Amino acid sequence: MIELKDNIVVNYDGTFYKCPGFIGHPELSVGNLKSGLEDYSVSHNLEIWKKEECLDCEYLPICFGGCRYMKLMRDGKIDGVDCRKAYLDAVLEDCIKQEIKYNLVS
Numbered sequence: 521m522i523e524l525k526d527n528i529v530v531n532y533d534g535t536f537y538k539c540p541g542f543i544g545h546p547e548l549s550v551g552n553l554k555s556g557l558e559d560y561s562v563s564h565n566l567e568i569w570k571k572e573e574c575l576d577c578e579y580l581p582i583c584f585g586g587c588r589y590m591k592l593m594r595d596g597k598i599d600g601v602d603c604r605k606a607y608l609d610a611v612l613e614d615c616i617k618q619e620i621k622y623n624l625v626s
């Protein structure tokens with residue numbers, strides 16, 4: 521959601537966030553219904569995946585630097601990617617097989 525330009529979460533009080541996980545973190549709000557959308561490119565580290573490691577990674581189209589919320593929870597800040605390459609290497613084949621199996625059944 522962070523990297524997709526047209527995705528916004530509107531909280532009950534009209535505050536905008538780029539991710540539902542960021543609700544409750546006012547420092548990560550990106551505007552509100554009254555004043556409009558603010559620039560969040562620096563605060564949310566947009567395009568943090570534009571580095572050699574990610575640009576060479578086969579998972580980039582499904583990852584784009586991973587989940588900023590998980591990075592925030594783990595490290596207290598979103599100053600880097602949430603890399604799941606090892607996890608994806610381990611489970612992707614089985615996930616695809618499972619998807620094929622159960623989608624063919626349904």
Ligand code: SF4
Binds near residue numbers: 573586601603604
């Ligand atoms: S899996 Fe890791 S290296 Fe690959 S695009 Fe995601 S963050 Fe970058």
